[in-house]
Amino acid sequence: MEIQDIIKEKIEIINSGLFEYMKHQDLLQGSIFDAMSYSLFAGGKRLRPIIMLLVCDMLGGNEKEALPFACALEMIHTYSLIHDDLPAMDNDDLRRGKPTNHKVFGEALAILAGDSLLNMAFEITSSAETKAPKKTLRAIKELSRASGALGMIGGQVIDIESENKEISHDVLLKLHSLKTGAIIRAAGIIGAVLSGASEEEIKAVDGFCLNLGLAFQIQDDILDVSGNEETLGKPIGSDIENHKTTFVTLFGLEKAKEEVGLYTEKAVSSLSIFKDKAKNLISLAYYLINRSF
């Protein structure tokens, strides 16, 4: 099976899961579920849950038990985008080619829709049936750490405080290894933990995700200057307009492309202990290098 088809299959599994969770609506609070669903089904790449499910496949984990966490990862990613887009933050009007959440539902509901998605991530993961409650608890711990002040939110804080400043390579690496990287790493770690992986295997998966996350982010910076507005669903050049330091502004386009390749190779070699079983994750890594969206 080609990686594109595997990705398509996983996206269907993830979307069905998300749809099931969002079905439980309450008439009095209907509007909050509308706001949550709007962003949740706005056509995301589902990268984080895909990584998680591929790690589960590789390690012989149970996909059904992993699904609540896969959905939770996407809920947390979506909440972070809704809050990032707010006028007080990046003040973005478009996301994935559609008006941002607060543009459609107003700021108050957008803040609460983000809050609710974050809550729901923990609700569905703590409510899922489990035969291994200790593993489930560890997975929730990894998820909450990665999304908190020492993880994704910490990266966002560094991002906000770096506005209109030239930052160093070290700070830029820290920013992205937290803002994008923390949840991507959590996706891999959780997939491994739920599959009963050894600490050595968890570490190898983490090494893959850490490097994949950086390759992914640098590719994002490259697409921001050389991508296609329609394919990306957002305006080109927004980083420059917002005076943001990126891997492209620091190193130039050519060197940035080289870095994507280098981090991808590092990611792939982290998986060597899994030999042939890692082939889908490796295909995913190479697939992402060549993405245009």
Place this chain on the structure above:
Amino acid sequence: MEIQDIIKEKIEIINSGLFEYMKHQDLLQGSIFDAMSYSLFAGGKRLRPIIMLLVCDMLGGNEKEALPFACALEMIHTYSLIHDDLPAMDNDDLRRGKPTNHKVFGEALAILAGDSLLNMAFEITSSAETKAPKKTLRAIKELSRASGALGMIGGQVIDIESENKEISHDVLLKLHSLKTGAIIRAAGIIGAVLSGASEEEIKAVDGFCLNLGLAFQIQDDILDVSGNEETLGKPIGSDIENHKTTFVTLFGLEKAKEEVGLYTEKAVSSLSIFKDKAKNLISLAYYLINRSF
């Protein structure tokens, strides 16, 4: 021991716990911890964790194992206040006599400080050592449900959508049983679950919290018209100014006071199965009737 002294003792335990959690700071993201601590240590009543610890005491639970959840309840309460105060929501400048979080740290950091406190609540509860992981998971489930779209946030949505409208008694009850009530109920239920209570005992504690929560909210409405600005730490009459329907605007001051008494009696009688062991929770209920803050 008088209830005032018991409350003081519990507040000290809770504050030490919160302080321990907030010590872990990171230089690069220091400002987010400052923003979180500012609101967390702004002098709250700690009502929710106090209820939880008193339920634990009543049922012979282990206070040390309960402490992460007690702190988590206060983190979630604090996050909800920070987000409620935002310009896009209630647009409040003062909270507990001090400038609100966004007035001090700016809107972006206030949103992220709220997000971080919510995350941290799940991080500390899922990271705590536990001999009973199934109970811990159930407690996390109760916590996340209570704070989500079908709990506290749902109440906030009804509140926002009821602005400048006269709402019915039924809708007002639903609003408050969610917005304030859901977390107060979760406090009791979690205390009971962690102490290994039977389903019958959990139900009795829930009945107490449900009614206590309503008594507490009606008393809040009463203090908003008849309280002392300095003791309350916020301006008097803000509900009327914001055209909010309250128990006082619906029923008048005298009838509202009667209702506080009635709900308190209902709360107290819910605890009858615990006989003498419920005395501190009962004292707390009567203490809250007479509060002026």
